[in-house]
Amino acid sequence: MTRGRSTTIGRLRTAGLLVFVTLLPNPRLPLLAQQATPIAAEATPPNSPATDPHQPALLAKRTAKVPILVYHHVSQTVSEGSPALRRLTVTADVFAQQMQYLQDNGYHVITFSDLADFFENGKELPSLPIIISFDDGWENQFDYALPSLEKYHYSATFFVVTNYIGRPGFISWPQLQTLLTDGMKIGSHSRSHPRLNRIKDSAKLWDQIYNSKAILESQLETPVEEFAYPYGLYNAKAAAAVKQAGYRAGRGCCSGIAHTSSDVFTLKAVMVPNDMEKFVEYIGAGGVRTAGTEHAANPSQPGSR
Numbered sequence: 001m002t003r004g005r006s007t008t009i010g011r012l013r014t015a016g017l018l019v020f021v022t023l024l025p026n027p028r029l030p031l032l033a034q035q036a037t038p039i040a041a042e043a044t045p046p047n048s049p050a051t052d053p054h055q056p057a058l059l060a061k062r063t064a065k066v067p068i069l070v071y072h073h074v075s076q077t078v079s080e081g082s083p084a085l086r087r088l089t090v091t092a093d094v095f096a097q098q099m100q101y102l103q104d105n106g107y108h109v110i111t112f113s114d115l116a117d118f119f120e121n122g123k124e125l126p127s128l129p130i131i132i133s134f135d136d137g138w139e140n141q142f143d144y145a146l147p148s149l150e151k152y153h154y155s156a157t158f159f160v161v162t163n164y165i166g167r168p169g170f171i172s173w174p175q176l177q178t179l180l181t182d183g184m185k186i187g188s189h190s191r192s193h194p195r196l197n198r199i200k201d202s203a204k205l206w207d208q209i210y211n212s213k214a215i216l217e218s219q220l221e222t223p224v225e226e227f228a229y230p231y232g233l234y235n236a237k238a239a240a241a242v243k244q245a246g247y248r249a250g251r252g253c254c255s256g257i258a259h260t261s262s263d264v265f266t267l268k269a270v271m272v273p274n275d276m277e278k279f280v281e282y283i284g285a286g287g288v289r290t291a292g293t294e295h296a297a298n299p300s301q302p303g304s305r
């Protein structure tokens, strides 16, 4: 875990440096930065169920078992990188097998919005719902995962770091447009992939959370409703900011597939291994078996996210 995290950090730091050195100023950014406002100290969520007497059913805490798959690298062949990198890599073949497995076993791919609709409005979920997501915006996701997603008509959410878009090895703006055209969702993974739980300054936190959303929505002309915390790290302040910024869902740390309406901004995830047996075990955790549930619901964290 430690090695995986440090390797990823190193790569991201390198990428961050690249961005810092070479990214041309975007005339939109200063404007967006000026528009940023610090988070209100007391954020009252709109349409709070507790204050709506016409929707008493929503007062009940809802729960759902929905594996939220998280992929990082999708490679053409077995990775030759470090063990840490390999833990973050699924080959195109295994990815295709995993998508096939979902179809063969009755899973229904839904989006974060579907899950939010379930929690907020009681919209029914299909049987065996599952969410597919990709982190960091690596270009290999576009190259080697998209074909399988298209084949099975699955919609996945790509969480991108806005400062990295278009840099070598990362998905470009035109590729993001292609993803949208193909029915994919684009979510925010912050502006520069910091540890949000360590940011004390409210304006800096807001910049990472809100301005990344504003940049994506401005460039892509589509709502961006999902946020994934870099490294899966957050605190109460960061989660509140994600809600305040207008996202409908936030994906956090912690392995597991069971969610409640109170953690729609801190949803659990399943780090997908390059291994079919483990894949089946992880997404089935808590569903059928009881003896192995606890272990299966808490797979070891293969690297950072």
Ligand SMILES: [Zn+2]
Pocket (backbone or CB within 6 Å): 135, 136, 189, 193, 230, 231, 305
């Ligand atoms: Zn990440």
